[in-house]
Amino acid sequence: MFRSQIKIITLLLGLLTAPVFAKSTIDGVRVWPSPDYTRVVFDLSNTPDYSYFFLKNPERLVIDFKGTKNQVNLDNLAANDTRIKLIRTSSAKDKQSTRIVIELNGGFEDKIFPLKPAGPYGNRLVVDLFDDERKQVIVNKPKANNRDIIIGIDAGHGGEDPGSISKSGTYEKKITLQIANRLKKIIDKEPGMKAVMIRSGDYYIHVNRRTEIARQKEVDFLVSIHADAFHSSQPRGASVWIVNDRRADSELSRWLVNREKNSELLGGGGELIKKTNDENLAVFLADLTKDKSLEISDMMARNVISEMRKITRMHKTQPQNASLAVLRASDIPSMLVETGFISNPYDFKNLTSPTHQGKLASAIFTGMKRYFHQYPPEGSLLASMRPTKHKIRAGESLSVVAQRYKVSVSQLKVANNLKSDVVRIGQTLTIPRIN
The missing domain is CATH 3.10.350.10 (LysM domain)
Incomplete structure (x- = not known):
């Protein structure tokens, strides 16, 4: 009896004096450079408990992860980034915490926020480092005569937001960028037309920022490239979408809108990121401009559908309506092309085929070209040739x-x-x- 009591007391003392282990771990660190900012993502096993501060001479961002152990090799993480010199650890306040130091190549405006688990990701802490000169004043300057018609190409998803994921692990963001690049090459070969990429690499751009970039590049039309997905493998075929602020009128359109919202949570933090300005509101035009924009979008979508149905099955043979943020800029005519279902085995095989990707890009181009030959913008080279x-x-x-x-x-x-x-x-x- 006495020995048993001693064992219990010894066990309790051992528990009281045992080291307190960290309640969370850093399981991954990813760096996503883009033209106007760099994103650093810390993957954590639990909700991050953190604080941060900046140091000068040299510029450094210091993040303290309380009750957290680092499990990641930080060597060469920022080798391809021009904003970050080095990511390293330093002495933390206590042994159960981790201090991360991000050595910077200058001063940047920062956004630091946690993200809850979403899609393929768990808990995350996101650090966005924006260039100070990234804000551009939008000036409505007259366009040159005999100018090129500018097509903005938006490759859906990117970076932290993979989009849909096939059973074999292929990301939608990879397919959309491949098709977008093929479309750009075709457009740039056409006299009187020029393409600009909204996303040219594997990085995340918030949907609102995509329309800002299109506006800054003075595009005449914006086409967003996606590969569809559904909760079953049966649906297949392509579709073309234009904006409609009314209630979604089909299960597929509701699915698409929800997927866009989920993408914002994956990559952008949604409303967690406080907006610093109202540039979008300042350039939204009158209802007359909006109606004209919708008219152009509808006619363009119908042209593209007529070409796409020659080379692929269409899931929908008429333009579909959905309230998608990437299409909502009232001054920019636009459409979203779902090139097929990544969740369907037959479509997936086509979508990963370079030959089929080329056919899709050619069909989208031909539909747009036909519209602009019929209705060229004033002052464009095509208008002078009509x-x-x-x-x-x-x-x-x-x-x-x-x-x-x-x-x-x-x-x-x-x-x-x-x-x-x-x-x-x-x-x-x-x-x-x-x-």
């Missing part, structure tokens, strides 16, 4: 022809010596050039 004659076809009226060539009905009547608005099938009209 036809001067038009033969009336069934269903066409004088007002339809005027709208197509962006001239007034009265200008058409003067140029063709017409006394009324009546035209006949087969009649050839002279299209006046308007400077």
Whole structure:
């Protein structure tokens, strides 16, 4: 009895004097450089308990992870980044904590925030280091005559946000960038057209920032490339989406909207990141501009669908509507192309095929090219090359022809010596050039 009591007392004393182990571990550190900022992500086994401060001469960011042990080799993590010299550990306040020092190549504006588990990721602490000169003033300057039509190409997802993941582990973000690069090469070969990439590498850009970049690059049209996914493997085929702020009218559109929200949680912290300005609000135009933008988006989407259905199965044969943030800029006509279902084995095989990717890019380009040849923006090279004659076809009226060539009905009547608005099938009209 006495010996038993001694054993119990000894055990209790041992528990009281045993070292307190860290309650969390750093299991991974990832660095994502992008053109205007660098993201550092710390993967942790539990919700991060942290504090941080900056030091000068030299510039350093110091992060203390309380009750946390580092399990990661930090050597060469920032080898490909120009903003970070080195990531290393230093002496922490106590033995159960970890101090991480990020040595910087200058001063940066920072955003530091935790992210809860989402998708393939667990708890994370995110450090965003923004260039001080990243904010650009948007000036509405006149565009040059005979200019190129600029197409913004947005490769969906990227960096911290992988998008959909196939059964074999292939990320959607990789497929979308491959197709986007193929589309850019085709567009850049076309006289009078030029492509700009919204995302040119494997890094994350928040959906609102994507439209800001498109606006800064003065794009005439924005196309966002994605590969669809669903909770079952049955659905397959491509679809084209345009913005609609009304309630989602199908299960697939609700799925797509929810997936975009989940992507924000994966990569951007959603509302956890406090906005520092209202640049988007300042440039949103009147309802008339919005209506025109939607009209262009719808016509473009229909052209692209007619080309895509020649080379791939279409999940939907009409433009679909969804309230997607990447399409919401009212001054930028846009569409989102779902190139197929990564969750469907047949589509997945096609989407990872260079040959099929090339066909998809060609179809998207051909649809856009046809639209811009019919309705070239004023001042563009294609506008200066548009036809001067038009033969009336069934269903066409004088007002339809005027709208197509962006001239007034009265200008058409003067140029063709017409006394009324009546035209006949087969009649050839002279299209006046308007400077």
